[in-house]
Amino acid sequence: MSLPKLHLSQLFPNLDRQILILAMGRLLSQIGTGFTLFYAPIFFVNQVGLSTTSVGIALSSAQISGIIARFLGGSFSDSQFFGRRITLLLSLILSALASVIMAIANNFYTVAIGNLLLGLGIGLYWPAMEAIVADLTVATERKEAYAVTRLADNIGLQLGIIFGGIVVNFTGAYRALFIVDSISFLIFAGVIYLAVKETYKPVKSNHKIETERQKNINGWLLAFSDRNLIIFVMVNVFFTFYISQIHSTIPLYLNNFVSGNFSPLIISAIFTGHTALTVIFQLPVARKLRNFSHPQALIISAILWGLGFFVIGITGIVEIGNILFTTLALSLFAIAIISYTPSASALVADLAPESLRGIYLAINAQCWAIGFLIGPLLGGWVLDRTQIVVNIFWLSMVITVGITVGVLQYLDRRLMSENLTNREGVGSRK
Structure with missing residues (x-):
């Protein structure tokens, strides 16, 4: 007696193919993030020799740049010159660069610069990513669409934490974790570039002379x-x-x-x-x-x-x-x-x-x-x-x-x- 076949549609809701591609990209990217999430403070305090306070300040700087970048991410995502896709690519490139800087960092200033860049990348990422998911779904399926992408995040993060712990315990190669994180961002950027289309649809303004800047200001208002x-x-x-x-x-x-x-x-x-x-x-x-x-x-x-x-x-x-x-x-x-x-x-x-x-x-x-x-x-x-x-x-x-x-x-x-x-x-x- 043959076993019943389990189709992908039984495991996941029937969503646009691009959402599933985005979810896989996010899973790979979060594996890289999991590599560094818990081990960055340990590395910079115990291996590089920075104080706990200075590392805390450097890591917190990502929140400051992230707040600014979220405003930019919203504006860029709704811009006909950038759109969701380019904003997302820019965020991933900045995040990859930030990870490289963290990999070579040996003082407070380079750690702070790396985290400021990482905050910019994260801030640009979320508005663009969530707007793409919204564009590719209808209202009745959005809960499950966002659930799928969050599921990919959680699985990737957990795998990254586990693998990162194994690497650190057996090799002590903390800097290699940041390189892996950078590579994961670049792989995700490649997935976006090759497999995801621009989803932003500009709306013509009633005012013929309205500039892109005015549209942006009016949008925020x-x-x-x-x-x-x-x-x-x-x-x-x-x-x-x-x-x-x-x-x-x-x-x-x-x-x-x-x-x-x-x-x-x-x-x-x-x-x-x-x-x-x-x-x-x-x-x-x-x-x-x-x-x-x-x-x-x-x-x-x-x-x-x-x-x-x-x-x-x-x-x-x-x-x-x-x-x-x-x-x-x-x-x-x-x-x-x-x-x-x-x-x-x-x-x-x-x-x-x-x-x-x-x-x-x-x-x-x-x-x-x-x-x-x-x-x-x-x-x-x-x-x-x-x-x-x-x-x-x-x-x-x-x-x-x-x-x-x-x-x-x-x-x-x-x-x-x-x-x-x-x-x-x-x-x-x-």
Whole structure:
């Protein structure tokens, strides 16, 4: 008896071929990023001999240039002179150059320059990449399309971290990791150049004398006057702040404030399981959320964040079962993240006029820059205080989730009302 054949369409949604090509390119690129993500600070402190403070400043400089580049990325993506494809190619070339500079860096200034260039590359990347995905999909399939690309990111990052650890443990060749990272960016650029077409479609202006610069300014003004977008941005900063706590505050909290045997090996195992859950459940969760509106899917994500922060707070109070509580919290966070990321991008893409998707998604990307700028700073300040202050911090996080849910409910009602009005308008014209 022959086994049934498993077709690719059964594993992945029926999306445009270019999206699957982009996902494979992202997987390869994220393998390179995973090579360097956790090992760069160790290398520059322990091998190059820089101070922890100087390395922290140099690595943080990527956030500064990234904020500027996100504005440029939005403008370039919606420009007839650049468009999504050229902006993406430029971002990958800058990222590859940044990795080469990091590979040869031997002082604070070269590390800072490398990270400033990397911030430029990342800032240009996200608006262009997410605009291409939006261009190649219809509204009903965007959640799954963004889920597929995020799945590729998570798999690539995890593979990169594993392979990078193997290389470092057996060879100690830290600089080779940056070279591999640079090559991965160039391979991704080659994939874009050969297999992805430009998706931007310029819209003719009613004003014949309007210049490209004026179109750009008007596009930003229109985006910032979109009340639905601004309402979403208000809560989106909370979401990105929540995600930043997983990478910055929670590992240190488990090590310093939670009783029990939380060795680096156990913490690493718990976070590996967290990442594995994001890979396993990314597409199934996206399919389950397909029947919900974007704000409703985000409300589900927010509730999971609130439950996770509540459980994390418990780990610092109870004396037994801490590892079990921590595992539960990180599991809740994993489902919260994969509920959030596709829905947030799809919501912004749906709000944006087709010719302004780059600008709208650039504003969405700025939320990540803000959240990851504030999150580690506030989390670090809290962890320098007493246990009571830390407990209050986790409780306050749960309270902010309540605010987030309320705002999202309001946004959902607004969008449903606008859609109903638009349908009635179309019906009356018929």
